[in-house]
Structures are given as structure tokens and as C-alpha cells.
Amino acid sequence: MPLSWFRTSNLFTPYKVEGEWFIGVEHGRVSKLTRENPKASDEVVDFGDALVAPGFVEVHIHGAHGYDVMSGTLEAMNEIARFLVRHGVTSFLPTTVPSTFGQLAEVLSLDLGMIDGSGARALGFHLEGPYVNPQFKGALPREALDRPDVVTLNALLGKGKVSMVTVAPELEGMADVIAMLTQRGVAVSLGHTGASYTLAVEAFLAGAKSITHFLNAMKAFHHRDSGVIGAALNLPFYVQFIPDGIHTSREVIRAVARLLSKRLVLITDAIMAAGMGEEQQVSLGGQQVTVRDGAARLSDGTLAGSTLTTDKGVRNLIEVGLLSIEEALICATVNPADLLGIREVGRIMVGSMADFVVLDRHSLEVVCTVRGGRIVYSRL
């Protein structure tokens, strides 16, 4: 018998299903989905007509709430994880920036299983670089960028659980790196790159699955030399995208949402400044970052991550991108889970983790977050 029940008349699995549903949870997983009333003796948490969806999956986040993944401390990871559940995220990939082997090794060796259960679960690390193109470094520290090296990367992968690596396919020796990562089941994402269309296609055939912050820090689209952007339009890459209205114009959010929503992966690329107010001074990879009106920039004006939260991103995809609620939820749940090849998060079905976000049906603000069947955040 399920130990606990959640009820809603507005369920998105993330596919909209009509009517009243009861979600039975046992040992942290969904064990039943039914329209029938549980026994009167069973405990039922009733969300009324609030919208219940799978907890969001965030694959690109460097920090939040004054804490930075690169500090490598359990405290920072706990704080980021707790910040995330307040914004509906129940699974995430803490994301590194390029640094010395020693510092990266130290960060990766943090046991993600130690993060306490009141925050989002860390599925594995996302290494953004260090094998990216210095010409498209964006806000990554130039001195820490490196040439592809299978031996060094293997050593890093041995330090901890790595789920995704962002690489620039045009660097010499990258073919071997992409093949090795694909064989090991690590998702390869193309970013900080000036690769040609052909090179991007070759990377796809070698196993690269996605594009990191699509349109940002990559060669611009030219109609006779369309690069990674052209490849992302023609081939079924997952497209990671920051819908904050700062990294691209609002018109581009709408265009990307319309063209690519089926394989769009909502990312925030948030840094420690997220959740800390609109104006402040913080750091990223040892560099000074100034936040003004929510935009985080280096002193030369280069965008340095974001202060976006995933729930706000979902609302932006609906309000600015003109997606339906269902389409926008898919970008924050099933799509990132499929990109990672993980079935047990990002969907509400029998056997999946009992990770839910509960949204106000009008404002789509997060009112409650459930992780493993336990309420970890509530404004109710």
C-alpha cells in the first residue's frame, strides 16, 4: 500500500492529463497513479487545482544565493540545492568553470550523495570546459582553458561523477575526447565554439548530444557558413537555452521556442548572484562580476552567467516564447532528463522519483516542492 498520497485536479506528467488524480508514493517513488479516492485512513496531501508537474531538471548552474560550485564545499552545494527547490528544481548538475586540474579534481571529488535531502538532488557534474575555444570564451577564465587531452580528462572523470562535458569540437584531438566521453556515457555538449557546420555534424555522429547555451559564445549564424547554430537547426541536437531576455532578445526567445521547443532544454547558467538582488558584486572563476538590473557582466561588458531561476525561465517561455504550459514544462523536465538519458526524473509515472513542483495555476509561481515524496519547500 502506498504510504502517502498527493492529489491534484491539474496534473502535468509533464503531458497534460485531464481530471482529478491521486499520486501514490512509496519509498520516495511514484508507485500509483489513479483517479480513485484512496482509503479514508490514508494520508492525502491535497493540492486542489494547483498545477502539479515533475520537479525541474537543471543541467547548467554554477551557483546561487552567494554560493559557488567552484568553492568545492559541501556547505555551498547544500545551499545551492536548497535554493533550487524554492524555484521548483529537484535535480541538477552542479557546473564547473575551467580551472587548474587540482581545483577541478577537488570540486569533483565532493561526494554528491552527501548533499542533504532537503534540497535538489545533484545527479552529477557538468564540466563547462576546459576544452573550449579561447576566441569564444565568453566569461570563462582564459588562462584556465586547455587543449584536449584524453589522459587528463580520464583522470578528472575518475575523481567524481561527471554527467556532461561542454567542449569545442574544432580543437585538435577533440574527436578522441568526444568518442571517449560518449563511450563512457557522459553527455557531450558543444559550446564556446567557432566550429563549422561540418565539424558540428561530425561531432553529432561521434555522439555529441546537445548545444550549450545556444546562440551565446558561439560563431554567429551566417547563411553560407552556418556553424554550430545551423547544425542545431538541421540535426536533432538538444538545444540548451537561457530564456532570460538578457542572453538573447525577446524576439529570439520567441523564435527559438517556436522552432525548437521539442528539443529545447531550459537552462539558467545561474551564478552565485542568483537570488541575491538586482545590484551586486560577485565573482566567477576568479573574475569580478557586476550585476545590474539582473544582468551579470565582467568589467569589459561580457555576460557572465545569469541570475535567472528555472521557474522564471518557464514563465518566460510561456509569456515571451508563447509556448503552452505543457510545452514549456517539457523544456524543463523531460527534455533535460532525456538529454541525460535518465528515465526516473523529469516525468511523473509509476516508478519515477516522487519529485514534484506545485505551481499556482494563475501566476505559475512555485508554491510547493516535493522531493522523494517529502515536501521540501512550501508557501501553502
Place this chain on the structure above:
Amino acid sequence: MRLIAVENYDELSEVAAGIVAEMIKMKPDSVIGLPTGRTPKGMYAYLVKLHKEQGLDFSGVKTFNIDEFCGVPKSDPRSFAFYMQEYFVKHINLKPDNFHIPNGTAANYAEECKEYEKKIEQAGGFDLIVLGVGTNGHVGFNEPATSLPVHTHIVSLSEETRVAYGKLYGSTENVPQQAITMGIGTILRAERTLLLASGSSKSTVMRKFLQEERVTPLLPVSFLHLSSNLTVIADKEALGMSL
């Protein structure tokens, strides 16, 4: 593994053909393993279209079909050789010598299996292999069993498979008892693997395959978890995207 979830069969066919086409453009002398059955028909139609409308060039490509019925000549519409001619080969510029399929009427099947395996080896192995999956989890004609041969071999078809083909061939009696198929080892040596699954009849097997990351000869498709570079294209029905 890379999972590409698509809306429907038509999109699956177009996306699969697009990936095969990019492979050929990147390496015009690609060696490609090819399936038959209901699922890949649409992919072949799109590849023929890419050849006719955009000049996709098969002149350097070598293909090897994964399996063939025993005792059925290639002129027989039930044979996979016939299927391949009908849906694909006669519409494109693949050189006849570069099209390979096990000989279903070979005098000595054991010898034919050995020869076929050798031909694949001599071609340099597969750059890409395209596969379908049976409702019982078979790939090629590697049927669920307590053990699976590594290389190309003769196999007795399961009742489930014969009944399924019986629907296409008028009756189960019209379906041969045996087939020649590449082994799981032959298939796993491919540098890239593309698995196609369409329709609600595949949802149970796909759930087992995707959800349980374990390998068992009772679900032959599960061995694809060992592929070094696997792409799965599945439509919503095959993924059972509902409650």
C-alpha cells in the same frame, strides 16, 4: 545513449534518414548495416527522396542487411532481398556489388554465415548500423534465448515473430521456420548504432529497454546498452508518453 523522442512515424523516418545521409556525406565510402520490416520503410522512402532531389550519392557506400529468411529465393516477395530492392536499392545508385544480404537459398547455411561475417570484416566493419526492435525484444533475428551466438548464424524463429510476419504474409504458415541473422557481436562492433522504434506495440519492450539498464539474452535489444555510440529514435507511442 542518445534518445531522440519524435512526434510520430513520419518524423522518425525523416530524422533517421537525415542521420544516415550525414554519415554518407561525411564518409562517402561508409559501410552501413541495414534492417527490414515495417519500421524502416519510411526511412528508406526519405533516403530515396534525398537521392533523387538532393543527389545523395550512394556510389561509394557498402551495405549489409542484418538478416534474411531461409529457403526463400530473392525473387520471392517474402524475402528481405526483395523488400530491399522494392523499397530502396532499385531507386538509388548503390552499386550492385556493394549491396549485401545473406543468401537465403545457400546450399550450405553454415558456410554462408561464415562467408557473410568475413565479408563484413573485409569491408572494415560498420560505420553505422540501423536496427529495429521486435515486440519481444529481438534485434535482427536474435530472438530471446538463454544464450545468444556472437556471430552470424542460423536461428529458429519464435512463434511470436512468425505470427507477426504471418499478418504481413497472409498466414503464419507462409513464414519460414528459420533465418540467417548477424549475431549480437556482429552488431555491437558497429562504430555507431541507430535504433528505431515506432508505435504503441513497441512501448512495453522500449520501457524495459530504457528503464532497466541491464543486459540479458532474454531481451536481446538490451545488449545495445553496450554499444559505444547508440542513438535511439522513438516516437511518442513507442515511448508510451501518457499515464
